[in-house]
Amino acid sequence: MVSFTIEELPIPSRPGASGWADFAASLELQNAVEAEGYGTDELTFTPEELLPGYHHQEYDPRRLYAVRVGDHIVAGARTDAQAEGGDDCVWLSLSVHRDWRRLGIGSALAAHVEGVAAAEGRTTQYVYTVSPDGPGDRLAAPTGFGSVPRANPEVRFLLGRGYQLEQIERGSRLALPLDPAALAKRFTAASSTAGPEYVVLVWDGMTPSRWRADIAVLYTRMSTDAPSAGLNEPEDVWSVERLVSYEQKHQASPRTLLTAAALHRPSGRLVGFTELSVPPDTRRSVSQESTLVLREHRGHGLGMLVKLANLQHLAERHPGRPAVTTFNAEENRHMLRVNEELGFVPMGYEGAWKRVVS
Known part of the structure; x- marks a missing residue:
């Protein structure tokens, strides 16, 4: 069994400050996993571009976690919450490097961040994650708009952890x-x-x-x-x-x-x-x-x-x-029609998942 550690990362005050190397490595890992899912790196934000969002803690509490194997960050997670209203809600994201999957790392990291959130009273937990197209049976969103392949690893992972698919988001691209x-x-x-x-x-x-x-x-x-x-x-x-x-x-x-x-x-x-x-x-x-x-x-x-x-x-x-990218709920037919008239074409789909911890 692989030996690994899970830790919360400090947020650096500026690029290059204390903690920057780990912060950047964690976000670059998230970018790589997202690019793998969408088949393009067009959705990437650099660590420098993302850092200001982590400095808005008084209104948007955000935490960053990393999994290390030796000196290497091989997985990461982020939690987002609201400072006022929605006190029981948390939005989670999780990324595991493709070379370190199926070793229990993702499950351990998910259990850790879900547990920390639940201990803080954030028992309504949301996950948005890309689902690449795949063969076989599909799981339909209850909205009646869109579905994800049941056999996809992220789908099986979330179903196994008690999440329910609630909505499909379409990622679209407009060529310029x-x-x-x-x-x-x-x-x-x-x-x-x-x-x-x-x-x-x-x-x-x-x-x-x-x-x-x-x-x-x-x-x-x-x-x-x-x-x-x-x-x-x-x-x-x-x-x-x-x-x-x-x-x-x-x-x-x-x-x-x-x-x-x-x-x-x-x-x-x-x-x-x-x-x-x-x-x-x-x-x-x-x-x-x-x-x-x-x-x-x-x-x-x-x-x-x-x-x-x-x-x-x-x-x-x-x-x-080169392009503009955007996301819309698949049932938001009006806005999708506006985008389609402008020339946006689909580039991928995300599932929006939810579970409530008792």
């Missing part, structure tokens, strides 16, 4: 560049569909102070308005203070955040938005982050409008990127 004339024509058409009551605003980096309260509302509504199937994930409340803290820390990341938001002229409030996270290396793909239109303002094509605006913004400010 887009024809600027066609993009402008589509934006004009989308603006006409939305009508004169709505206008689009765009900005880079931090939210202008005038719009912080509205963006905080939109972030909060992301946790309640987006399809969540039987996951029943808790409301994640954002205040202006939390938004400013998050954006200030994000400024330390090499990535740039581009935002397009829909302004409802009569009320003077932002009622929809979308974000793109742009890496500094032009050879790497852009990540589509949050997109939401408030329920009470749907039916005006605002999702399409803000996405087109941000793609124009991207082309103007950060040209030369």
